[in-house]
Amino acid sequence: MKLLFFVPLLVVALVASTFAQQASWRPVDTKILSPWAAEIDPANPHPEYPRPQMTREDWVNLNGLWNYALAPKGAGMPEAYAGEILVPFAIESALSGVGKTVGKDQELWYFREIEIDRSLRREKLLLHFGAVDWEAEVFVNGQSVGTHQGGYDPFYFDISEALQSGKTQSLAIRVWDPTDEGPQPRGKQVNEPRGIWYTPVTGIWQTVWLEAVPEHHIRSLKNTPDFDNKQIRVQADVAGATAGQRLRIRLLADGTPVGEQLVANQEEAVFMLDAPQVWSPENPFLYDLEVALMDGKKVVDQVNGYTALRKISTARDANGIQRMLLNNEFVFQYGPLDQGWWPDGLYTAPTEEALLFDIEKTLDMGFNMIRKHVKVEPARWYYHCDRMGVLVWQDMPSGDMGNRWESRPGVIGKGTEKDRTPESEAIFRKEWKAIMDANYNFPSIVVWVPFNEAWGQFDTEEIVEWTVDYDPSRLVNGASGGNYTLKGQIMDMHNYPDPVMPDPQIWGDQQVIVLGEYGGLGLPVDGHTWQEKDNWGYQSFKNETELQERYSRLIQDLKPLIPKGLSAAIYTQTTDVEVEVNGLMTYDREVIKFDPAFLRNKHQELYTIKIPMK
Incomplete structure (x- = not known):
């Protein structure tokens, strides 16, 4: 049998040693751990930039130890907290350090104080959540800044108006998740795990982060390949766009510019590729993108990303049977x-x-x-x-x-x-x-x-x-x-x-x-x-x-x-x-x-x- 890391006593020893050095956090007793549990830094879990399709320089990762409490649904923000929870791990998980169930009759509350550096308070400050299962209401300094429903999609709120003078600000998040007692999408989660149905996942389970942006900023990108015409189309949406502003969109291949266009907000930039590099499992080539919001010659905002040229389609084979094609060729998937x-x-x-x-x-x-x-x-x-x-x-x-x-x-x-x-x-x-x-x-x-x-x-x-x-x-x-x-x-x-x-x-x-x-x-x-x-x-x-x-x-x-x-x-x-x-x-x-x-x-x-x- 092929064994990976098959040294359970060593893994347990490493895990125990690591957790001993992190006295404020340790996984709860669990059935089994993966080898990576010993590598978690509770001061900085999942430190990687969370949105690789649209990157900016000014951001702060808020993963780490937060305070938590469980309260009856509708009871309001608790006055005291039960302990610490490691974000971004769901409260039911071993790695959260809590390992408790919640259910439809309770709400999970998160709380922490953060320090906002002056460099992040220039214009707009966005608070991002990769995913929270299922309903999340966010409070900044006691003020509700928004509510989101959905356990699988990223969301954010502009918290600029809720900030107070001084560096220290308070964040609180209320989460409600009925698991299989509600109508919402929840995948394989059930309150009573069995067979092909698994443990509930309640609360924050992806990275929480802050991002500083100007008042006029690029809100999203939409990149569409047109394989047959050897084109890549790029569209950007700008928050607060003015009539005089333009988007400068550059496409690069291995660092070499392929094309540059200046377009209006939500207007597509169409790049013709004379010698296209095609994305496939054998050659997963990615073009780099640089998108800048311009006011005259001034760069107001800039994001970087990537895209690719590929096509998924159907066509009939010699026997008239529909086949799935990748880049106009049959590839058995x-x-x-x-x-x-x-x-x-x-x-x-x-x-x-x-x-x-x-x-x-x-x-x-x-x-x-x-x-x-x-x-x-x-x-x-x-x-x-x-x-x-x-x-x-x-x-x-x-x-x-x-x-x-x-x-x-x-x-x-x-x-x-x-x-x-x-x-x-x-x-x-x-x-x-x-x-x-x-x-x-x-x-x-x-x-x-x-x-x-x-x-x-x-x-x-x-x-x-x-x-x-x-x-x-x-x-x-x-x-x-x-x-x-x-x-x-x-x-x-x-x-x-x-x-x-x-x-x-x-x-x-x-x-x-x-x-x-x-x-x-x-x-x-x-x-x-x-x-x-x-x-x-x-x-x-x-x-x-x-x-x-x-x-x-x-x-x-x-x-x-x-x-x-x-x-x-x-x-x-x-x-x-x-x-x-x-x-x-x-x-x-x-x-x-x-x-x-x-x-x-x-x-x-x-x-x-x-x-x-x-």
């Missing part, structure tokens, strides 16, 4: 179902190195794609996929479940749709749009997935049509393994453990055919499981040899489906998650259950199958 959970941080990877680790190992194993399953990652995760050349299918986190779905081998599911309340529908639509907006610029994302296995699936045709229209630069997998629809470009079924596909003679004329989930081969590894017994996989094995032999048969059965019409497949899953032991790696990432070279060689067999196109 094969990757793991990646849920992005951690035994110690839950939704939050312990460190940047941990966040990167799963992507690196996925590539080492020879996958070219990842399906990010009913969760949205921090922006830095997508940045690493962009620069490393990983194709990403992005799910919408599910919620408000309870409807029925049907699926069996060879047949796409068609069950009932959820009758959601107007409030529930509005929450879904608002957050799905916010997620798409926040992640539009990442070239690695090639497929949007609004629904999974009919979990809360509603108004399917309308939602899928809207998604297609809102972002025509990507494909839409409208109902992965759920209640089918001919809207969207992809027909997706799930089957465990063996690979199957819908009849291409029935469906292949209309939509791309994919196998959205299969596999789920389980292997519990002693000392690396969430609990000592009663762990499970879709099909369990006793050792690595049995596991690899069964996986080999899965690949052999998968290969003949590709020439018949299959365009992509997704194996469940990247890691074990809580009581599920069907991961390619253990939950703590200390043991890789497969030889990566074995997997890489097996997967290469899938990519070399040639499909003649019309």
Whole structure:
């Protein structure tokens, strides 16, 4: 068996030694820790710049130890706090240092004082949150500056008017999260974890940070590739733009200027590429962007970013079957179902190195794609996929479940749709749009997935049509393994453990055919499981040899489906998650259950199958 860091006594010793030096914080007693837990600096966790698509120099990271309290819902700001919590780890996680549940009848309060340097108080000061699950109200010096609902999209508030004289300012955040007792998107979280349903994630779970900007500043960028015309289009939105101001947009390749344009606010700059560098898994080339807001010759504000030229589309093969193309060529997409959970941080990877680790190992194993399953990652995760050349299918986190779905081998599911309340529908639509907006610029994302296995699936045709229209630069997998629809470009079924596909003679004329989930081969590894017994996989094995032999048969059965019409497949899953032991790696990432070279060689067999196109 291939072992990673397989020295548990050493890891425990290192963790204990590190925590002894950080007396004010230590993980709560937990089932298992990842090796990166020992590397956390509680004074500066996740110190990396959190928004790599649009960077500025003047920013301050507010991660670290905050005060916290739990109070009855609606009771107001508490007068005393219960202790310290490590931001950005959810309160239920071991790494928060708290490990408590909250529920719908309580609110979680955060509090800390910060010092605002004079250099940050010139014009506007924005307080950013990468993600807070689920409802967050922010107070500055006791004054409410805004409320946000949504557990998976970044948001910010302008706190300039709430600042007081002097350096010291107080921040308080009220969080309410009903988990599975509310209608909001929440993915796999439940109040009573079991089987494929996991521990709740309440509160701040991504970086909190301050950013100083001028009164007139660049609010957002929108970068759109036009592969066939060898163009990249860039659009910027300016807060408080005046008629005389212009945006100077520069595109660079390896530091060499490709083009420069001066445009008005929200006007597209179109860059013609005479010798385009194309983004793909084999060559994940990224163009750099410099965007400056100009008032005459004066630079009022400037941000830096990046973009890429790539195309995801469909076309018929020689047999008239719809295929999924990357840059106008058929590429079989094969990757793991990646849920992005951690035994110690839950939704939050312990460190940047941990966040990167799963992507690196996925590539080492020879996958070219990842399906990010009913969760949205921090922006830095997508940045690493962009620069490393990983194709990403992005799910919408599910919620408000309870409807029925049907699926069996060879047949796409068609069950009932959820009758959601107007409030529930509005929450879904608002957050799905916010997620798409926040992640539009990442070239690695090639497929949007609004629904999974009919979990809360509603108004399917309308939602899928809207998604297609809102972002025509990507494909839409409208109902992965759920209640089918001919809207969207992809027909997706799930089957465990063996690979199957819908009849291409029935469906292949209309939509791309994919196998959205299969596999789920389980292997519990002693000392690396969430609990000592009663762990499970879709099909369990006793050792690595049995596991690899069964996986080999899965690949052999998968290969003949590709020439018949299959365009992509997704194996469940990247890691074990809580009581599920069907991961390619253990939950703590200390043991890789497969030889990566074995997997890489097996997967290469899938990519070399040639499909003649019309």
